[in-house]
Amino acid sequence: MIKIAIMGAGRMGSLIRTTAEAVRDAEGNPAFEVVAQIGFDLAEAETAEVADVLIDFSNVATLPAVLAYVSRCDCALVSGTTGYAPEQLAALQDLGATVPVVWSGNYSIGVAALRHLTTQATRELPGFDVEIVECHHNQKADAPSGTAKMLLDAVMDAKGDPDSHAVYGREGMCGARDPHEIGVHALRGGTVAGVHTVSFFGTDEEVSLTHRATSRQIFVNGALAATTKLLDREAGFYTFDEIMFG
Secondary structure: OEEEEEEOOOHHHHHHHHHHHHOEOOOOOEOEEEEEEEOOOHHHHHOOOOOOEEEEOOOHHHHHHHHHHHHHHOOEEEEOOOOOOHHHHHHHHHHOOOOEEEEOOOOOHHHHHHHHHHHHHHHHOOOOEEEEEEEEOOOOOOOOOHHHHHHHHHHHHHHOOOOOEEEEOOOOOOOOOOOOEEEEEEEEOOOOOEEEEEEEEEOOEEEEEEEEEOOOHHHHHHHHHHHHHHOOOOOEEEOHHHHHHO
C-alpha cells in the first residue's frame, strides 16, 4: 500500500482523496492510504505524518510548504500545480537531486497524445501559422493554462525557429501577422473542465487538433497512475510522458 499526503483541500484535492481511497489492487486490497491532507493551514505540513508520496494540485502559494514537507519526509512528489514563476519551477527541479519528482501542467493521457500530435503537425506543416486556444472554468487563477504553455513549448521546439515568439491575445491596430509569432489565447467561463485547441493555418486549408476534458477525474486518474510508477524511479525531475511512457 502506498502512503500518500495531499496538498490542498479544494476540488482537486478532495477528488484525489476520494478516488485514491476507492482504488483497490489485484487482490482487492486498498492501493493507497491517505495519511495526511493539508488544507488552508499550511503549518500542518510541519507535523503531518510521513508519506511515500506527496500529491500537490493546489496553488503556487503552497510551494514553501511543499518543499518543506518533501525535504522533511524524503518522499516523492507528484505536482500538478500550474502558474509557477521560473524560479519556483527551478526549486522543484532542485528537489529532483534527492527524490523522484514529476511535474506536469496536465495529467491526462489524451493531452499527452495531443502534445505528440502537435509536434508532428508542426514539423509536417512548415510555414503554417499556429494558434493555441484554451478554455477553462471561471475560477481558474492562472492564464494561459499550464497545458497551453506545454503545447506552446512543443510548437516552438518542433519549429526550431530562433525568432519564434508567443503573442498573448491581440488588440487594436496590430498589423499583419508576424510569421514567427504563435498566438496563445485564454477563455474563461462557466464550469469548463478544460478545452485545448492547436490550429494550423495554411493557404486555403486549416488543420485543428482539440482535446476536450469533461471532468477533472481524468487528471486525478493520471496523477494516481503517475504516483504508482514514480516510486519505481530513482531521484530525478521527470515529465509525465517520461513516467508513463518512458
